[in-house]
Amino acid sequence: MAYASALHCRECGKEYPIAPIHVCEWCFGPLEITYDYDAIKGVISREKIKDGPLTMWRYADLLPVDDKNAVDIGTGMTPLLKADNLGRELGIDNLWIKNDAVNPTYSFKDRVVSIAATKALEFGFDTLACASTGNLAGSVAAHGAKANMRTLVFIPSDLERGKVVGAAIYGPTVVAVDGNYDDVNRLCSELADNNQNWAFVNINMRPYYSEGSKTLGYEVVEQLGWKAPDHAVVPIASGSLFTKIWKGMNEFASLGLIDDVRTKMHGAQADGCSPVAQAFADEQLHVKPVVPNTIAKSLAIGNPADAYYTLKIAQEAEGSTVGSTADPAIVEGIKLLAQTEGIFTETAGGVVISNLKQLAASGRFQKGESVVAFITGNGLKTIEAVEHEAKPVNIKATMSSFEELVTVPTKDKSKVGS
């Protein structure tokens, strides 16, 4: 049963009935879900959650859809792994990796799209759509297939072949749009306005869609033994993920499931697209839009929709930060995570690890404090960023060629298995 009772404007507070809308007609502010928290308080408990499915749907009471008809491809309850090797490298003694790259389409987007697709069916839509440069396209295509919906995915025409295939395999109509990022953005916004019988997951479904990210916050809290972490390092694209992880943890606290949240939230961006980090450094709450130029394409949003709310949290939650790192450091971050923890992440994860390293070096983490780094996508999605790292030694199929050309590295035996 859904406990979402209405929508309200995040700016002026005006209320609207539950409907496929995303903007306040009065002030054009973004809409957010209103929940009946008193009713939720009466039904939710740690035990009920523990007895739920081993997916994000164990938190159905706090989601704006009816889980009985969930479009579920097995998303959520991804591993929270103690990262001792990486922690040793960076000087963090209580480091955890939330590996959300193991979702069905290999990114956290499955959480938000699962909610959007479910709500779209509740509203009676038969068409699911999105505009994407990668992860979202694959997730929308997969959920559209599962829900047997007509699915349209709009992509820039110069998108890498692997990403096109990653969406096309599920059978959507893939529309490759000529033009620069702004042109594609504008077209998709107009398409959404002109095709209101389509469920555009991150436009008219946005208030519902974005709530899916809360489940990342819930899971981390549950996996840490019903405790919010002391620090969370989260990649920032639109800023929605950052705000919803924070919201999810605070909902648990206000429902009495955990103690007060004192998490220091650390937003991570790439230098080549860092409007939120820049505004944070300038102590502003509004960003100056930028033209992205970074290898971290999944974070390349130059005018982030939720920047204001991200900055509010970062400025109000004491000890929080928003930082950025350069592209070479992002590649190093990808390598470091792979070579210490065996987790291959995409460039957004490289942004998280390189920012984590920067935070550790600046002494942000005290001994014993729990630090959770959110890894949101799989490395196979951005092979082009690290393909220069693959340098195999070519040999002939003879023992002499092997002995001549291959130097087997030495390894400190005492460290093997540790």
Next chain:
Amino acid sequence: MAIRRVRLTFEGVQITDPVIYLIGKDFEIITNIRRAEVHADVGWVVLELDGAEAEIDLALAWAAGKGVRVDPIAGDVIEG
């Protein structure tokens, strides 16, 4: 006739230009400001434009040509 909702972002000296006044004066468009915030070096305005589709395109292209950033009110809708 069409209605379009946009967010204009001004930086630096653009803040002193009467861009919205000129959109209403030089183009056949009714402008209706819904929200705005202006600081010393940056400002933004969320507004509704009411007019012929082609005239709105012309007006926004003119504003963009003056260095004003024009975005849909939903911000960037392309996601990674």
